[in-house]
Amino acid sequence: MIRPPSDDLVNRLKALVGPEGWTDDPDILAPRLVEWRDRWSGRTPLMLSPASTEETAAIVGLCAAAGAPLTVQGGNTGLVGGQIPQGEILLSTRRMRAIRDVDPVDDVLVAEAGVTLAEVQAAAAVAGRRFPLSLASEGTATLGGVVSTNAGGVAVLRFGTARDLVLGLEVVLPNGEIWRGLRRLRKDNTGYDLRGLLSGAEGTLGVITAASVKLFPQPAGRAVAMVGLESPQAALDLLTRARRAVDAGLEAFELMARQGVVFALRNIPGQRDPLTTDPPWRVLLEIASPDLDGAGRRMESLLAEACEQGLAGEAVIAASEAQAAAFWSLRENQSAAQKPEGATWKHD
Template identity: 50%
Template sequence: MILNPADSAFETLLRDHLPEDVLRPLEPRYREEPRGRYSGQDGLLALPRDVGEVATLVRLAAERRVAVIPYGGGTGLVGGQLLPDGPAPLVLSLERMTRIRGVWTEENAMICEAGVILADAQAAAEDANRLFPLSLAAEGSARIGGNLATNAGGTAVLRYGNARELCLGLEAVLPDGQVWHGLRRLRKDNTGYDLRHLLIGAEGTLGIITAAALKLFPRPGAVGTAMLVVPSPEAALSLLSLARDRLGDMVTGFELIAGQGLRFLAEKLPAVRQPFDSPPDWTVLAEISLPRDLDPQTVMEDLFVAGHEEGLVLDGVVAQNKTQAQEFWSVREHIPEANRAIGAVSSHDLSVPLGAIPEFIVRGREAIGRLGDFRLNCFGHLGDGNLHYNVFPPEGRSKTECAGQSAEVMRALHDLVHEMGGSISAEHGIGRLKVDDLERYGDPAKLSAMRAIKAALDPQGIMNPGAVLRTDG
């Protein structure tokens, strides 16, 4: 499909149909992404204030066959928020659509516009004595629309699920400019195809999410947090099973942290306080959410004792207050920043079946060892099988020196993930970075269906072209 540029004639057309302040010059930040892998094309920036203005922008773009790049918080790591080549696009940012349209405490529901920053959605829920549990490192800048468009995961998936599980309904603009009024707060609605789940995770290729009805939960009466030293990933997995047997859904977070990540943190971010003088080879950061009548420190200490008696826990520290718990989470949340300071040869967001994690870690190390003397940092959300398995240059060498091996490192790990029944993209999406990988590892029937859906809903091919699915020509 041949697309046209967002040129001066197109800009004039938009100005004839929209208030003057909707269109802006495209600032450099809209052409950049966090890892610097891609640079976006110059183009035209639109900042609509409501769904009507979004619909007008998309309708006119469809009429003129101009590419539309939806833009949320710009925090995506797979290049889905910019267009690196082709005709100049219309970059459509939702950042002015920031209203909390309503909170229904008795229903445990809230409606947010797509531009609401995740941390602000969390705060609005807290103001109503409720919990919106989606939590991730970029929550201070990531926006609800982008979280849903990428089906974001984060640290609480074990208990509450991905963004998909937290959404009751959507308002969205489809590729022809129609508004889908699906913003319902219903828990049951069996009226045909569920467009909500089609748009969630589609990364803006099937339409633009403009608002969402979100699930809320009662706030936990008490929260317990601990850093527990385990002898191996196998022991960590057994400890998770023990914790869930004892506590069920009260286990809300269970993060696996390798010693290499803690050593990187000590080297690059020494101000981040770590609970152990010497980084253990393997640590688990565990969090439990309890009713008010249970003491979190006692429950966590009992879990520590039970794990120790079974040889699953070697050492540990139970947080004695909220400040100490925040320090533990600060360790986990700063690991990616330390990784960036070291400079990875290849970074991977992957998942395998829970029981296969220990084997994958070993076989992954062996596969990378055959390619060179690399350092590995494996960390992530053990409870849902999502690992961040990152490969770094040998000590004394730089990322630039090893850049030529990046592709073969990624291929080796992705081949292994596929062999073990896993996913090469657990929570960041496909974007533009993993289009080739999706074609290589994706199920042919699924890919065929995806292309048919894309062609049916977006026949002009204007919605985020080149993301998720390769464009023709």
């Protein structure tokens, strides 16, 4: 049982962040205390929302000295309940919202932990660049959250996980000290890899308050396809063939079972099945290229060969960006589609 913080500590914390930086209002706290699938709920005596790294460090230092535990929360999009406090003080990064720098020459973006993944992508796009980490909850998931959980997203095949996209971090350590490691250098082989250690530590080694991340060129061409398959082994064979055919141009390869698609079609308004058949498995592929038509040509060649050799069944290539988005919606709504069914499964 977690002991509630003393009145003295609570008063000091409130004074530290000011009236805009704390709340114990049940109505404001309620959505922060429930996991998205309603499987876990929690409680907290107080939510603190620091506006800076320095305020975060002061909070952590005070709580460390008092022996008061903290739970850190970003966008509250996690599906395993780790962000839900069970009596601890809740520390939210929601007010740390600055994009500090976008450098299209060095291909680096620096942003604070509370900036959403979609906002990072948009800021990169304004500069003519691309931040490739993408996942279904990117409109609410925060940069601090995706780095601290080492999120993968749908472009792992080409770009790796969040850890692979991080150049440097700014972190408040458990004793309240600040590690200012916002490096931008790609060829950095100095000392211990603290950046790599802290990425994926899920807040156990410190509170990420800002990150410098890699940017990439925007692809000129993009092709998205849905392919019906008879087995996971057929999907692995298609993946091997796709890697040989398009090399680094293969950005996404998502396997879906029939049941997940059925749930999405049944429970998510506006969903349509692009396939006329009902295969037990299907794969969503995305290919990118630096030339406008190259991705489409490579996709057509890959799928024609796979179908001719009996590796793939029905295959449909998106004819527009809207259709490509519809294909992806069928994949990205898998979690939301499972929720009304009661018991759900999670795998990736």
